[in-house]
Amino acid sequence: MEFRAGFACFVGRPNAGKSTLLNALVGQKIAITSNRPQTTRHVIRGVVHQPDAQVILVDTPGLHRPRTLLGERLGDLVRQTWSEVDVIGLCMPADEEVGRGDRFIAAEVAELKASVLAVVTKTDLVSREKLAERLLAVQDLHPFADIVPVGAVTGDNLDRLVDVLKSHLPASPQLYPDGMITDEPEQVLIAEMVREAALEGVRDELPHSIAVVVEEMLPEEGLLRIFADVYVERPSQKAIVIGHRGSRLKAVGTQARAHIEELLGRRVYLDLHVRVAKDWQRDPRQLRKLGF
């Protein structure tokens, strides 16, 4: 059988379930998820290895109308990613009406060279009847190359999705070594895990104000010492992140450390500092420093 390999990405409105799906397909926690829209900021690749194919998955931030410089940069990043992949899965949650946002994205991706599939996500949240209804609505939205319903949390139909993605990839030799699941630098993954922990339980606009940079990683006897800075935009936000007598920050550190230890397979000491970078989302110099 001819080996196939190539790039695939999932697009869709914020909260459509793209990161959860990517994690489920790759089988390891590499992209962070949260129940807040616009959590994803970095393009993260995961590789699905199969005997006859390699599907390289690229994660993109949710597309939305830019209100800040950060929003604009994210939009550019998404469009650049779209132009480089072989197949695009437009994710639409089964528990939400197909809407204008989906139509807008479908029209944009239709212009590209990639095959475009519809992926109806979160099937576990709806009845069979509702799902059938949604699939019909999706069919009317756009002439998709395929329509695949999946439940990333339950693992429902993921095999079928991989098969369909594979069928749209070009014949190609293996692009990544066996067993390698991501080429994202460790530092970025670690920063994302800290950010994920810091996002838990915060409200309103604060999620968008948090950025994390890993400043240093020092291997010591039996453990890895990691220094990371958590950036917020205002002193009031700093107080929220730190919590009463440091209680929130401590919980953030504990949760992040557990995930990082799982990722790296070694003991970790995590040193977190909260810093204020005034209005960093609107400041080009700060954005560059924070990796955008």
Ligand SMILES: Nc1nc2c(ncn2[C@@H]2O[C@H](COP(=O)(O)OP(=O)(O)OP(=O)(O)O)[C@@H](O)[C@H]2O)c(=O)[nH]1
């Ligand atoms: N029940 C259920 N919930 C899901 C499923 N997939 C995702 N979710 C939930 O939906 C929410 C959004 O999922 P994400 O994977 O972060 O969505 P996203 O599209 O990557 O979001 P952005 O990063 O904002 O673009 C989270 O609370 C997930 O737990 C699913 O298959 N079933």
